[in-house]
Amino acid sequence: MDAATLTPEWQFLEKCPSCQQNDKNIVGRLVSHNYIFGSRRIALPRGGVALARCNTCGLVYKLAVPTPEFLKTITTLEQAMLWRLPNYDFASEIAAIQAYHPGPTYDLLDVGAAGGELLRAAPYGKGRRSGLDIVQFDGLTVSGGGEFICGQIEDLDLKWSGRPYDVVTALDVLEHIYSPPAAMANLRAVTKPGGIVIIETGDTDSIAPDELSLWYYLAYFEHHIAWNAQSITAIADRFAFDVVSLERKRHKLVEKETFELKAFIKYHCFKLNPKTYHALQYWGGFAGSTPIKPNAKDHIRCILRRLPLPRHYAS
Numbered sequence: 001m002d003a004a005t006l007t008p009e010w011q012f013l014e015k016c017p018s019c020q021q022n023d024k025n026i027v028g029r030l031v032s033h034n035y036i037f038g039s040r041r042i043a044l045p046r047g048g049v050a051l052a053r054c055n056t057c058g059l060v061y062k063l064a065v066p067t068p069e070f071l072k073t074i075t076t077l078e079q080a081m082l083w084r085l086p087n088y089d090f091a092s093e094i095a096a097i098q099a100y101h102p103g104p105t106y107d108l109l110d111v112g113a114a115g116g117e118l119l120r121a122a123p124y125g126k127g128r129r130s131g132l133d134i135v136q137f138d139g140l141t142v143s144g145g146g147e148f149i150c151g152q153i154e155d156l157d158l159k160w161s162g163r164p165y166d167v168v169t170a171l172d173v174l175e176h177i178y179s180p181p182a183a184m185a186n187l188r189a190v191t192k193p194g195g196i197v198i199i200e201t202g203d204t205d206s207i208a209p210d211e212l213s214l215w216y217y218l219a220y221f222e223h224h225i226a227w228n229a230q231s232i233t234a235i236a237d238r239f240a241f242d243v244v245s246l247e248r249k250r251h252k253l254v255e256k257e258t259f260e261l262k263a264f265i266k267y268h269c270f271k272l273n274p275k276t277y278h279a280l281q282y283w284g285g286f287a288g289s290t291p292i293k294p295n296a297k298d299h300i301r302c303i304l305r306r307l308p309l310p311r312h313y314a315s
């Protein structure tokens with residue numbers, strides 16, 4: 001496909017993609033007319049992108065999202081501009097594993113493994129180290145008899161060894177998925193009975209309801225949904241996981257509180273008048289996106305334990 005003439009393709013939702021109910025409130029509309037993705041500016045669909053909150057399970061979801069095929073095409077074209085992960089030691093995630101998994105040895109599967117950063121941070125020689133991602137990026141190596149699983153966690157025909165894991169991590173993954181039930185079914189399959197799943201994702205409870213449309217997190221082209229404690233607990237229960245821990249946190253790359261005058265000014269200019277801010281950026285030719293609120297504690301870490309026997313799992 002010719003990159004210059006790429007036309008966005010959208011799909012439109014009515015029902016909640018998690019619980020499938022159609023009882024929702026419209027809680028806002030994205031303020032920008034464009035998404036910024038890699039080096040590109042992608043015009044929003046006609047009518048913009050409305051944000052809905054499900055009244056049944058609490059999930060926040062966009063009523064218009066790129067088709068999976070279009071997202072895949074543009075991700076492939078923009079690969080060089082994306083997936084830059086600054087140095088991060090994953091000490092906090094490894095500590096969470098050690099707090100909830102008994103003993104120093106565990107088989108680990110990292111969903112959204114990118115360059116294998118988390119796998120390298122985990123103790124070496126203490127179990128299988130495996131990764132799942134859409135492509136095997138440079139630097140991702142598996143060890144201890146581990147495997148690389150090519151695909152997405154919501155794929156219906158995921159090809160893997162069939163040998164489940166003690167610990168499965170999904171850090172900054174669940175906001176990208178189209179079908180939460182399909183993802184949860186696979187997470188259940190890849191986790192041993194009694195094993196844990198560690199999820200990190202954005203937390204809509206950290207944002208005032210009337211500010212969701214200003215949240216940088218939903219201004220990402222590839223973020224289709226946003227979770228909170230209620231919506232995670234609802235789907236965990238449905239797929240027979242116990243929620244053993246819920247913790248509000250910063251995003252893993254901005255764990256430490258800092259003060260940057262530029263970021264502070266940017267965010268407050270944006271908040272003053274979001275439409276003008278975006279319009280000025282557009283006409284100024286800047287490929288800017290919605291600014292991040294400095295030092296926002298707007299993520300959640302959730303630890304689920306797979307119940308040994310299905311409690312009321314439907315299939």
Ligand SMILES: [Zn+2]
Binds near residue numbers: 017055
């Ligand atoms: Zn729902």
